[in-house]
Amino acid sequence: MPAPTEATVTESLTANMDMLRFATAGSVDDGKSTLIGRLLLDSKSIFEDQLEAVEATSASKGYDYTDLALLTDGLRSEREQGITIDVAYRYFATPARKFIIADTPGHVQYTRNMVTGASTADLGLVLVDARQGLTEQSRRHAVILSLLRVPHLVLAVNKMDLVDYSQEIYDKIQAEFTTFATKLNIPDLEVIPISALAGDNVVNRSENMDWYSGPTLMHHLENVHVASDRDLVDVRFPVQYVVRPKSDEHHDYRGYGGMVAGGVLKPGDEVVVLPSGMTSKIAGIDLFDKEITEAFPPMSVTVRLEDDVDVSRGDMIARPANAPKPSQDIDAMICWMADAPLKPRQKLAIKHTTRVARALVKDIQYRLDVNTLHRDQETKELGRNEIGRVQLRTTVPLLCDPYSKNRTTGSFILIDEATGITVGAGMINNAS
Structure with missing residues (x-):
């Protein structure tokens, strides 16, 4: 019998480990890509030649530090602009758990990409720059994570090294965000002060913030309980x-x-x-x-x-005694992703689980201001990156559940039939 290789040993050790899917969010330049690079580096999840290439590129640019964002910003336009545009998926594992990271864009122009990356996440990781505090986009992403029913949320107060690791600044941001989060549906919230560039409280505990007694980011990611987040009662x-x-x-x-x-x-x-x-x-x-x-x-x-x-x-x-009811009238929250606005009487294709049908927009009830949570009931359409409550009528019954009950059978996408492009993502409130 051949001796086991390192790969087969690793595979056998990780075969029965659980997996955590998490999505990063936040404003432009809050350090999301750098944080993911730090997680990959300090958890020893990158190859030596990758690190050498990043170090060489950083040196050629005249940096006196290793630009860890180069590990995740794969598009040339992302590297040139220093921002994340598309959703970058990364995989890594520690002895405790396997991870899939969705590094989502921070720019308001790419909110729809953020929705895509967070739609299957078990945990949302929102970064804020300690110097800037909470921004409109920070709140926006927290609201979207709440609407998507992401059950766990971490607010990472980044760049603490640039504010001299000030506990006062951390406490102010924590208090402000905790107050804001009480208006949202966030069952589990953790606020962690970090420095992605220096590595403080990312994988290793920071000596510069001895006033902080909570977990490091990696410890929290490895130990947050997600098994009970799944619907294990209703067979679908x-x-x-x-x-x-x-x-x-x-x-x-x-x-x-x-x-x-x-x-x-x-x-x-x-x-x-x-x-x-x-x-x-x-x-x-x-x-x-x-x-x-x-x-x-x-x-x-x-x-x-x-x-x-x-x-x-x-x-x-x-199961016969616990089956979803076929529904053609759908009441849902829609995140609209197309340049042309969504209007009443519009006809679209709808994909729900593995079933495809056609849908008619019966009514737009309101547009949600994701900063103030105000409901604008005077609106007659939804623009790009806007979220609103919409009534749909489908050509065939959908076998669906409320999104609050099951994130898979409670969600759908809307498709432009002429182009085949996904133009909207929906979360079902109820159906009849």
Whole structure:
């Protein structure tokens, strides 16, 4: 038997570790990309040649420090302007947990990209510059994270080294943001003073801020509890594709692939296939090439049923006594992403889980001012990067839940049928 390699040992150690998805947010130049670079560097998650290249580039620019933002700002236009434009995804792992980072743009022009990056996050990391304090964009992103029901929020007060590690400045920002957060739906908030450039309280505890007794950022990321954030009660399994191998060995195999959106699936469970209403039992659940005893969010699996019922892409497998009600009238919060405004009577394509339909905008109830939380009920349209409450009517029923109950079955995207471009993201309040 060959000796295990470092890669196989690492894979076996991390196979059963849980994963934390987190998104960074904040104003331009608050240091998001530098912070992620610091996390990757101090957790030893970058290769030596990567670090050498960044050090060489920093030196060629005349910097007396290593520009860690170069590790994440991949687009040439990002490097030239010193800002993040697109959502940059990065992966790293520590002995305690695996991480997926969505480094989202801070500029107001790219708010829609921030929504994209934060939509699947377990935790939102909002940075503020200690010299500037809370800005309009800081509040804006906190509101968006709240609307997206991101269950955990960290406010990182960055660049503490530039304010002489002042506890007074930290306390002022913490008090101001905590007061603002009481108006939002933020169940878990942590405020941490850091210096991404110097490394204070990022991975290692800062000696310059002995007045701070809370966790370092990495300690909090490794230990924040996210398992209970998933809906493990209401079974929701949107079918993405039908698995029918063409080989002679598996010619009788028929399974239904997709990602578990809610609840726990086990062999022997009674289930209903929607919208047909046909019932059956789960014969087995397969993960890659092995059979497993249960599946839960966000696992991607193949479900086999005991009966040969008609199941296709866009259908949903649920429990008979706890199934979503098919709905065509949708009340939702919309983040509009297109240059042309959203107006009543507009027709769009809507993609909800694995089902695609057409939708008519019946009414725009109000536009939400994300800075003051004021509801402008006089508005007749939603402009680019604006958020508002909208009534939709779909051509076919959607199998949905309120977003507050299930972030997967409670969300959708709107698509311009002419161009195929995503123009809006929606969070369902209720449906009928």
